[in-house]
Amino acid sequence: MNTAADGLRVEKVHVWRGDRHVLKGVSLELAPRELLHICGPNGTGKTTLLRVACGLLRPEQGAVSWHGQAITGIEPKYQAALAYASHEPALKGDLTALENLYFAVGMKRRATAQELRMSLQRTGVAGCADLPARVLSAGQRRRVAMARVLAMGASLWLLDEPFTNLDAAGADLVSGLLQEHVGGGGSALVVAHHELALDCFVRRLELTP
Amino acid sequence: MNVGLWRAMTLVVRRELCLSFRRPDQLLQPLVFFLIVTTLFPLGLSLQLSALRDMAPGVLWVAALLSSLLSLDSLFKSDADDGTLEQLALSGQGLTVIVIAKTLAHWLVTGVALVLVSPLVGTALDIPGSAFGVMMGSLALGTLTLSWLGAIGAALTVGLRRGNVLLSLIVLPLAMPLLIFGAGATDRAISGVSAVGALYFLAALCVFTCTLAPFAATVALRITLE
Numbered sequence: 001m002n003t004a005a006d007g008l009r010v011e012k013v014h015v016w017r018g019d020r021h022v023l024k025g026v027s028l029e030l031a032p033r034e035l036l037h038i039c040g041p042n043g044t045g046k047t048t049l050l051r052v053a054c055g056l057l058r059p060e061q062g063a064v065s066w067h068g069q070a071i072t073g074i075e076p077k078y079q080a081a082l083a084y085a086s087h088e089p090a091l092k093g094d095l096t097a098l099e100n101l102y103f104a105v106g107m108k109r110r111a112t113a114q115e116l117r118m119s120l121q122r123t124g125v126a127g128c129a130d131l132p133a134r135v136l137s138a139g140q141r142r143r144v145a146m147a148r149v150l151a152m153g154a155s156l157w158l159l160d161e162p163f164t165n166l167d168a169a170g171a172d173l174v175s176g177l178l179q180e181h182v183g184g185g186g187s188a189l190v191v192a193h194h195e196l197a198l199d200c201f202v203r204r205l206e207l208t209p
Numbered sequence: 210m211n212v213g214l215w216r217a218m219t220l221v222v223r224r225e226l227c228l229s230f231r232r233p234d235q236l237l238q239p240l241v242f243f244l245i246v247t248t249l250f251p252l253g254l255s256l257q258l259s260a261l262r263d264m265a266p267g268v269l270w271v272a273a274l275l276s277s278l279l280s281l282d283s284l285f286k287s288d289a290d291d292g293t294l295e296q297l298a299l300s301g302q303g304l305t306v307i308v309i310a311k312t313l314a315h316w317l318v319t320g321v322a323l324v325l326v327s328p329l330v331g332t333a334l335d336i337p338g339s340a341f342g343v344m345m346g347s348l349a350l351g352t353l354t355l356s357w358l359g360a361i362g363a364a365l366t367v368g369l370r371r372g373n374v375l376l377s378l379i380v381l382p383l384a385m386p387l388l389i390f391g392a393g394a395t396d397r398a399i400s401g402v403s404a405v406g407a408l409y410f411l412a413a414l415c416v417f418t419c420t421l422a423p424f425a426a427t428v429a430l431r432i433t434l435e
Contacts, residue, residue: 103221
């Protein structure tokens with residue numbers, strides 16, 4: 001149904017970290033309405049693969065393309081289409097949750113404070129909007145980071161361990177958001193240790209040492 | 210892309226200013242350092258007023274360079290440590306734009322503040338009021354140039370645990386022309402001679418660094434991000 005030129009495509013990437021060969025010719029394809037779950041033991045390069053996919057890390061060999069074009073040539077366009085959440089929440093402790101969202105999302109699109117508050121509300125942290133991020137708990141920070149992904153309005157989500165520090169309700173919430181995103185035509189690359197309990201189509205890519 | 214370059218830059222500058230004013234101690238430390246170092250000289254040397262006036266430009270400029278260095282270390286480091294630098298790098302605006310905006314914001318909170326308190330130091334060092342204009346102008350150009358040079362150093366040392374010593378070793382040799390022409394301009398102004406030549410040279414250095422440093426710093430940061 002989907003052609004190869006549609007969406008994200010990672011072809012035979014090799015990454016060395018010093019003399020350690022982390023990614024050994026990993027390939028993946030991700031079309032719209034698809035979710036790819038990257039799993040595998042610690043140290044098999046899951047995060048590295050995600051960083052390669054978002055363009056932060058240039059692979060020594062292999063190529064990453066978006067809609068048939070190499071991402072190095074279309075960086076601004078590709079970056080505008082993606083939302084990346086690293087395993088750290090990437091929040092400034094001295095800024096409030098709302099300001100954190102404002103300065104991060106504002107670089108990608110014009111978002112009103114109302115919209116940002118809405119996305120904070122959807123991840124269940126509306127009450128923390130005006131608190132400095134340093135006083136939030138680890139779980140609340142994760143939810144704020146998820147609200148940032150949501151507010152960016154991107155079509156491709158690249159999430160690194162989005163369930164860390166979340167309670168059961170929070171994990172359900174993130175699963176629901178992923179499902180809604182993929183159902184709405186988006187695609188997602190998710191690094192997670194445990195199984196994803198989602199109704200939508202989930203493919204698995206298992207990395208081995 | 211529906212966020213323009215200008216809007217993205219002002220957003221980063223506003224973010225940096227906002228963060229600086231939430232941490233006033235980091236803002237004040239270099240200024241207090243500048244004030245203390247420059248007042249130590251007249252106390253420690255107990256010179257004649259005329260001799261003090263001869264030394265004043267050098268003392269003023271060395272203190273200004275060192276105090277500017279104090280705050281450079283945190284230019285990219287805090288963002289790199291908490292992961293927000295990655296978010297900025299993936300914002301679709303290009304890392305160079307972010308480097309330029311962050312460096313300008315850094316100069317606004319450190320360089321401009323230093324220029325504003327320099328008359329106080331000038332008075333303590335017995336620099337005549339007629340030379341204040343040249344002194345402040347040369348310091349403004351010098352601190353801006355130093356911010357650009359510092360951006361390269363800060364980007365190169367961002368991944369290191371204790372990078373601030375290495376940062377000084379990288380930046381200070383590059384800052385020598387600033388010291389020569391900055392102190393020279395102030396010295397000429399004190400003796401009542403036209404300082405235009407030295408000021409032009411400082412301005413040229415400033416333009417030179419601001420055209421090249423953002424690209425160098427971008428490359429250094431990209432290596433760190435990998």
